[in-house]
Amino acid sequence: MTQVFKFGGASIQDAAAIRRLGELLARFRSRPLIVVVSAMGKTTNALEALLAAAREGEADDYRDRLETLRRDHLAAVESLFGARTGPVAERVEALITELDRRHRRHAGRERPFHYDQTVCFGELLSTTIVSAWLEEAGMATEWLDARELVVTDDCHQAANVDWQATAEKVRGLAADDRIRVTQGFIGGTAEGISTTLGREGSDYSAAILAHCLEAEEVTIWKDVPGLFNADPRRFDNAVQLERISYREAIELAWHGAKVIHPKTLGPLQQKAIPLTVRSFQDLEAPPSTIGRDTRFDTQTPSLVLREAQTLLEVRPRDFAFMDEARQHDILGRLVEAGLHAGLVDTGAMRLSLCLDGHPERLEPLVASLCADYAVERRDDLTLLTVRHADDALLAALGAGRDSLAERRNADTAQRLFPGSQCRGTWHIPT
Numbered sequence: 194m195t196q197v198f199k200f201g202g203a204s205i206q207d208a209a210a211i212r213r214l215g216e217l218l219a220r221f222r223s224r225p226l227i228v229v230v231s232a233m234g235k236t237t238n239a240l241e242a243l244l245a246a247a248r249e250g251e252a253d254d255y256r257d258r259l260e261t262l263r264r265d266h267l268a269a270v271e272s273l274f275g276a277r278t279g280p281v282a283e284r285v286e287a288l289i290t291e292l293d294r295r296h297r298r299h300a301g302r303e304r305p306f307h308y309d310q311t312v313c314f315g316e317l318l319s320t321t322i323v324s325a326w327l328e329e330a331g332m333a334t335e336w337l338d339a340r341e342l343v344v345t346d347d348c349h350q351a352a353n354v355d356w357q358a359t360a361e362k363v364r365g366l367a368a369d370d371r372i373r374v375t376q377g378f379i380g381g382t383a384e385g386i387s388t389t390l391g392r393e394g395s396d397y398s399a400a401i402l403a404h405c406l407e408a409e410e411v412t413i414w415k416d417v418p419g420l421f422n423a424d425p426r427r428f429d430n431a432v433q434l435e436r437i438s439y440r441e442a443i444e445l446a447w448h449g450a451k452v453i454h455p456k457t458l459g460p461l462q463q464k465a466i467p468l469t470v471r472s473f474q475d476l477e478a479p480p481s482t483i484g485r486d487t488r489f490d491t492q493t494p495s496l497v498l499r500e501a502q503t504l505l506e507v508r509p510r511d512f513a514f515m516d517e518a519r520q521h522d523i524l525g526r527l528v529e530a531g532l533h534a535g536l537v538d539t540g541a542m543r544l545s546l547c548l549d550g551h552p553e554r555l556e557p558l559v560a561s562l563c564a565d566y567a568v569e570r571r572d573d574l575t576l577l578t579v580r581h582a583d584d585a586l587l588a589a590l591g592a593g594r595d596s597l598a599e600r601r602n603a604d605t606a607q608r609l610f611p612g613s614q615c616r617g618t619w620h621i622p623t
């Protein structure tokens with residue numbers, strides 16, 4: 194049965210990493226194997242900056258950024274292929290030329306459309322290099338264009354999958370022993386227009402393909418051995434969760450654990466396809482497995498920090514109630530702004546929203562709310578979410594920190610703190 198592997202930006206950030214990826218794949222003989230790859234390193238951020246420079250009319254900055262992208266990708270090609278650089282370098286040059294041409298052609302279009310036509314090149318470049326390298330390393334490989342495989346609507350930057358059309362395309366894939374390499378994060382409409390699935394969406398791409406192929410398993414290869422009960426970069430005593438359920442993993446991802454894209458779990462859960470999170474740096478390290486089994490979910494409390502949050506306290510101006518009609522109006526504006534509230538709390542005359550401080554989306558929302566309501570705002574906050582906490586743990590986590598908003602139900606507790614009280618490394622009180 195089919196295996197789906199997903200490799201993120203960190204696992205292919207340069208030539209050395211791509212070589213290690215080749216060594217890793219050479220150890221896996223099981224076929225069919227679909228390999229979903231993100232853009233190299235921080236290329237998607239670089240493409241976003243390129244787009245911003247162009248849309249703000251900074252032509253020199255745009256040219257410099259395009260040249261940096263070209264140079265960085267060609268440097269990886271030269272390091273990998275040495276004297277045999279020619280054909281791969283030509284394909285990379287052709288993609289950079291096509292990126293520039295498409296970007297110019299669509300410069301007058303609305304930003305989300307322009308974004309998708311530009312930013313999709315990160316994954317097109319990385320998969321071109323990776324698949325050529327696997328061939329070079331002796332593995333029969335086929336490069337697939339995810340824009341022709343993952344069929345979506347035209348909701349640019351957050352495209353919705355047409356599951357039936359995608360399943361039909363995927364079923365048409367040839368069944369032979371080649372490794373199929375394709376792009377994460379990107380798709381295409383039935384008319385052939387490029388789309389993207391949302392930032393960090395390559396995990397979701399792997400899940401879409403696995404769902405449509407009824408795959409045996411999805412493996413996400415990371416720079417950590419698996420899923421931990423807190424980000425090991427921020428918590429010095431985080432522990433690995435060896436087995437958790439789809440539901441628990443969705444909760445962690447939804448609350449902001451930046452290790453799996455939240456949309457990944459749904460398509461896998463529907464077909465009971467297990468998700469394994471493994472280290473690409475240490476193949477012997479025991480992985481984490483996410484599946485149907487819920488028995489281990491409550492054993493270890495899990496913590497998620499969401500930084501750079503903004504708290505908006507919205508009140509009707511005329512001492513009126515914050516009734517359902519007003520809540521509907523305010524939450525409707527939130528949906529239109531494309532913002533997610535990590536915490537929502539209501540009072541008789543107040544609706545409090547904790548939002549990602551994403552200026553491009555937040556500022557128009559605040560302006561629109563200020564026109565009709567009294568709005569109080571606090572920036573630079575950190576939202577802590579704890580799953581399966583007891584009172585003692587919550588009290589210890591809150592000690593010395595001012596709680597600006599709180600919410601608690603049977604399995605989840607949230608506290609909003611000033612960001613200044615949350616910097617640096619945390620220790621989970623035991």
Ligand SMILES: Nc1ncnc2c1ncn2[C@@H]1O[C@H](COP(=O)(O)OP(=O)(O)O)[C@@H](O)[C@H]1O
Pocket residue numbers: 200201202203204393414415416417419420421422423424425426450451452
């Ligand atoms: N609960 C968690 N468990 C494991 N890693 C986590 C968790 N929360 C955040 N992370 C961070 O996720 C990082 C890996 O994800 P990411 O950088 O998005 O990988 P990629 O882009 O390669 O897919 C780790 O380096 C780790 O710091």
Ligand SMILES: N[C@@H](CC(=O)OP(=O)(O)O)C(=O)O
Pocket residue numbers: 200201202203231232237238315377378391392393394395396
């Ligand atoms: N390259 C895209 C998609 C993605 O999922 O990347 P990564 O797997 O490196 O987080 C992004 O940066 O948003």
